[in-house]
Amino acid sequence: MSYLPLAEIEPxxxxxxxxxxxxxxxxxxxxxxxxxxxxxxxxxxRLDATLRLVILxxxxxxxxxxxxxxxxxxxxxxxGIEREALAALIADAExxxxxxxxxxxxxxxxxSTETAFKMVAADVERLKDSGWTNxxxxxxxxxxxxxxxxxxxxxxxxLLDDPTLDGEPWR
Numbered sequence: 608m609s610y611l612p613l614a615e616i617e618p619x620x621x622x623x624x625x626x627x628x629x630x631x632x633x634x635x636x637x638x639x640x641x642x643x644x645x646x647x648x649x650x651x652x653r654l655d656a657t658l659r660l661v662i663l664x665x666x667x668x669x670x671x672x673x674x675x676x677x678x679x680x681x682x683x684x685x686x687g688i689e690r691e692a693l694a695a696l697i698a699d700a701e702x703x704x705x706x707x708x709x710x711x712x713x714x715x716x717x718x719s720t721e722t723a724f725k726m727v728a729a730d731v732e733r734l735k736d737s738g739w740t741n742x743x744x745x746x747x748x749x750x751x752x753x754x755x756x757x758x759x760x761x762x763x764x765x766l767l768d769d770p771t772l773d774g775e776p777w778r
Contacts, residue, residue: 673774
């Protein structure tokens with residue numbers, strides 16, 4: 608079901624993933640602001656672009672938002688991450704003790720998504736011990752926050768139950 612034709616809205620940035628622009632298309636006044644925010648937050652950064660997409664998708668997954676999760680994971684695969692590598696990253700973050708630096712970062716993102724109020728200094732120290740810098744940690748938390756924003760917008764736009772995206776495209 609189409610909500611608002613995107614052709615009637617003047618985009619500022621071409622970098623936003625079409626599925627995320629569809630969320631904001633329900634709220635045309637916010638589309639230009641979203642494009643600018645997306646470009647600033649996701650378009651550049653200290654983390655690898657694909658890892659940023661995985662963090663966005665994983666955070667949406669942990670918030671039970673298959674629409675944004677599917678969009679981000681699918682885009683990460685378009686940008687080069689293999690299905691098996693994506694599955695391994697998610698499994699590493701959702702399993703017991705993460706075994707890779709990326710798994711440690713994703714496990715941190717999971718905790719900040721699900722129980723941010725339980726974050727302690729030791730969580731950040733574990734990231735630093737795994738080789739992550741302050742700038743990368745801040746960027747990861749920013750991706751978690753942006754994912755929360757997109758989840759609220761997709762819920763408000765009625766897209767959480769959209770069957771066009773698979774929330775687990777690696778399976």
